[in-house]
Amino acid sequence: MSHISTTDPTLANLLDSELHRQRNTIAMIASENHVSQAVLEAQGSILTNKYAEGYPGNRYYGGCEFVDQIEQLAIDRAKKIWDAEYVNVQPHSGTQANMGVYLSVLNPGDKILSMSLTHGGHLSHGHPANFSGKLYDIQHYEVDPSTGYIDYESMEQIAKRFKPNLIVSGFSAYPRIVEWDRFQEVAQELGAYHMADMAHITGLIAGGQHPSPIGHADFVTGSTHKTIRSGRGGLILSSEEYASKIDSAVMPGIQGGPLLNNIVGKAVGFAEALTPEFTKYAEQTVKNAKILGEAIQAGGLKLVSDGTDTHLVLIDLRNSHPDSTGKDVQTNLESVGIVLNANTVPGETRSPFLTSGIRAGTPALTTRGFMEDDCSLLGDLIVQIINDPHNSSIQKSVSKEVQSLCKKYPLYS
Numbered sequence: 001m002s003h004i005s006t007t008d009p010t011l012a013n014l015l016d017s018e019l020h021r022q023r024n025t026i027a028m029i030a031s032e033n034h035v036s037q038a039v040l041e042a043q044g045s046i047l048t049n050k051y052a053e054g055y056p057g058n059r060y061y062g063g064c065e066f067v068d069q070i071e072q073l074a075i076d077r078a079k080k081i082w083d084a085e086y087v088n089v090q091p092h093s094g095t096q097a098n099m100g101v102y103l104s105v106l107n108p109g110d111k112i113l114s115m116s117l118t119h120g121g122h123l124s125h126g127h128p129a130n131f132s133g134k135l136y137d138i139q140h141y142e143v144d145p146s147t148g149y150i151d152y153e154s155m156e157q158i159a160k161r162f163k164p165n166l167i168v169s170g171f172s173a174y175p176r177i178v179e180w181d182r183f184q185e186v187a188q189e190l191g192a193y194h195m196a197d198m199a200h201i202t203g204l205i206a207g208g209q210h211p212s213p214i215g216h217a218d219f220v221t222g223s224t225h226k227t228i229r230s231g232r233g234g235l236i237l238s239s240e241e242y243a244s245k246i247d248s249a250v251m252p253g254i255q256g257g258p259l260l261n262n263i264v265g266k267a268v269g270f271a272e273a274l275t276p277e278f279t280k281y282a283e284q285t286v287k288n289a290k291i292l293g294e295a296i297q298a299g300g301l302k303l304v305s306d307g308t309d310t311h312l313v314l315i316d317l318r319n320s321h322p323d324s325t326g327k328d329v330q331t332n333l334e335s336v337g338i339v340l341n342a343n344t345v346p347g348e349t350r351s352p353f354l355t356s357g358i359r360a361g362t363p364a365l366t367t368r369g370f371m372e373d374d375c376s377l378l379g380d381l382i383v384q385i386i387n388d389p390h391n392s393s394i395q396k397s398v399s400k401e402v403q404s405l406c407k408k409y410p411l412y413s
């Protein structure tokens with residue numbers, strides 16, 4: 001940071017404060033992670049200078065001989081990780097990846113069936129405030145509110161009535177294994193496309209901890225910064241059949257020049273994901289979430305679906321703490337150094353800003369080295385704060401425990 005501290009001390013100080021914040025709090029936002037120093041170097045590299053509209057070997061600009069090789073490496077590594085015929089690594093984000101798929105095979109006004117946002121879907125799956133809700137005709141399926149599991153039968157009935165052009169599976173706040181083939185069967189029967197959005201579990205699938213949608217979906221989209229640690233961005237996978245449609249939907253359809261500094265970050269992170277250490281990491285992430293969930297349940301709190309198969313747990317506050325909002329709990333936990341987010345729960349009656357739930361994930365803390373014992377302790381600390389939010393001696397002791405966990409597992413040391 002020596003250059004920026006000379007030219008722009010204000011920003012250098014802010015970056016330094018953010019580093020201090022990341023080091024001294026526990027990141028439990030289920031969609032966050034800590035990339036390696038190698039990925040940081042790649043993303044902060046000279047590739048930010050380069051224009052390369054087009055694809056490797058077929059660009060609209062000169063001087064692309066090295067970036068061609070870099071993008072090709074990112075593509076080849078992704079193909080190997082997820083066993084895909086075709087990969088596009090250019091989407092700037094997961095939302096852009098979804099947009100690329102929609103644009104490749106749908107027309108404005110076409111019908112999309114997806115999970116509703118309050119039950120664990122994503123803005124880019126047809127929320128009215130998002131382009132997807134404005135351009136397409138959207139209907140939703142939900143989870144069964146009594147079990148918290150996807151109601152596949154009702155999804156099928158809604159699909160048969162609605163006759164969607166495309167069905168979206170894959171979620172932002174669903175703690176259980178997704179049965180991709182159930183969606184594929186319905187899509188096939190109706191002649192609809194199936195897009196599996198693996199955004200949250202991209203790394204769990206890479207590490208063999210969740211079944212892969214490849215072979216059970218026409219399109220698979222993902223984020224590269226959640227459970228896989230490749231820096232912020234998106235990607236699209238499919239069979240060779242859709243390659244040219246997707247390529248042109250992404251560029252020139254929705255984007256101009258690719259963010260090559262992000263693409264080289266993806267390439268570095270994908271190489272890391274191909275190592276045996278990454279498989280262990282993915283496995284530990286899931287183990288940690290299970291233990292975390294058990295500790296929270298032991299404290300008398302309810303989890304949506306009564307547990308987890310993945311990297312996240314969703315706490316439903318309505319039974320045990322009907323007067324607490326997710327937002328209150330988020331604020332109270334943040335004040336003791338545990339950073340997570342309020343989240344809607346199935347059957348939510350509060351606004352998406354207040355909510356009745358809390359989502360907590362283990363990808364980032366597992367990267368720091370947290371093990372089962374630490375997650376059990378952490379679950380207990382969370383329970384103490386939720387059960388007694390205004391007790392200053394509990395706040396003090398929990399803060400102390402959080403600080404000692406942060407010291408035990410230093411970040412970017």
Ligand SMILES: *Cc1c(COP(=O)(O)O)cnc(C)c1O
Pocket residue numbers: 031093094095096121122124170171172197199200223233234
């Ligand atoms: C996170 C997420 C995305 C993409 O989010 P971006 O912030 O645009 O990268 C897409 N779909 C789902 C289900 C997600 O959870």
